[in-house]
Amino acid sequence: MNTMTDTAALAAAAQAAEAPSFRDELLAAGLLIDTGENGLYGRSQIFEDVVDRLNVAITHLGADQQPELLRFPPAMRRTDFEDSEYLKSFPNLAGTIHSFCGNDMGHQRLLRALDDAMTERDDDRSDDWMAQQKPTRVVLTPAACYPIYPVMARRGPLPAGGRTIDVLSYCFRHEPSLDPGRMQMFRQREYVRLGNAEQVMAFRQMWIERGSLLIDLLQLPVEVDLANDPFFGRGGKIVADSQRAQALKFELLIPVADPRGKTACLSFNYHMEHFGAIWKIECEDGAIAHTGCVGFGMERITLALFRHHGLDVNAWPDDVRALLWGDTQARVAHGMETMRTASDDTEHDSGERV
Known part of the structure; x- marks a missing residue:
């Protein structure tokens, strides 16, 4: 038995237990406001300013897609919610x-x-x-894209190029936690694609690249991972394994509050014909539409910035401040051009080797 090593380990564990958590630091700095309910916070002016400036950057990232901008309140018709089949997969997260x-x-x-x-x-x-x-007759919205599908269905068949929607909403999931990255009420910014399988798959791949670019410009550590949703019940693992096997969901993971794990801050989802079949959304040729979305966790990305760059936004790296508080459009455009050039060079080199 190594007494010195064991003693040091115990001392380190005790010190870690006494050290303030990231949540404690955020509350002490006034960035988040404690409401007395786990996972339900007020936000300070500084916190909201970062969220607003992230939204501007995300808008510039997707501007060339000419999305239709739609905004909904954080509630939706109960009948649409029932039709979505959300309760079949996540009854424990729903809020009525x-x-x-x-x-x-x-x-x-x-x-x-x-x-x-x-x-x-x-x-x-x-x-x-x-x-x-x-x-x-209304329930709390579980994901920003959910109100979109019945609206699109009522418009009739999609145009030949499909549709791209820009949506932002507060969402609710009954998941009380001391982890500030796991809030019960939070905002999702999404770009949603409706069209045929090829259009939706190309959209998802494009946004994996653009989402990674945003996190790179924010100078945050990131990992792209094949993922699955936390489906409820004994059959949930089977559904989750199927989701992973079909590569329907990818996430960008960033260390936030838990030093032992990483938090999904962006997700890239391919729903196949699930929502198209439920609401009978058709492509121009009469085929059932496929759908997909990229979701930005606005609070989670903001928390990641405070976690890795510090609680004083004035001390953040110059390039990050220039992206958020400077000429955001120019910096995003330069990043996308650099990304395209690198992609073209890679394809050119690959062609030469063949």
Whole structure:
């Protein structure tokens, strides 16, 4: 037994346990505001400024695609949500919206139950008053792209070139955690592609390259990985394995709060005909449309910047500050041109070797 080594390991573990977590540092700096509920935070002016400037960079990254810009509230029709089959895969993450729909007697019962609940501490409070609540016709949006598909279906067949949509929304997932990278309410910025299989696959590959470029310009460490969603239940592993086998989902992973792991900050998804079949979205030739999307986790990318460049934005690397607070359009355009040149050179070299 190496007593010195064991003692040092125990001391290091104790020090790590006492050290403030990244979440603690963010709260102490006032960048995130504690609401008393895990995974539910306020955001400071500085935090929101970074999010806004990231959005500008993402807009310039996709401007040449001439996307249609659509914005929805963070809620969607319950019937559309039911049709999406989200509950089949992620019932544990879904959030429904309930409201009081009763009469005077029901209101009195609610008030009595509420009075009883308020005599207890927060963690011990009864939820009996919620027995007077009924489900409404809307639910919280689980992913920014979900409201798009029924809207596209109502427009009729897609044009020959398909459609590209730019969407941004707050989303909800019931996943309370002390990890600030795993919020219950967060924003997703997405570009969504609807068309035939070739159009959607080309779109996804393009955005894997452009997403990687953005993270490179932000000077963040990144890893691209084949991924799968956290499908619920005993059959979830089978579905997840199938998703990986078909290479339907890739993620850009960046270390954020957990030093032992990495957080998915961007995802690149190919849905095949799933949403096209559900909502009967057709291509110009009558075939069922394929869909895909690239999703930017706005809070997660922002957190990654604070994690790797420090909590003082004025001390961030000059090139990062110039990208976000300088001529963003020119810097993004230069990065994309450099990327295209490198790709052309690679293809040229490959052709010469053949």
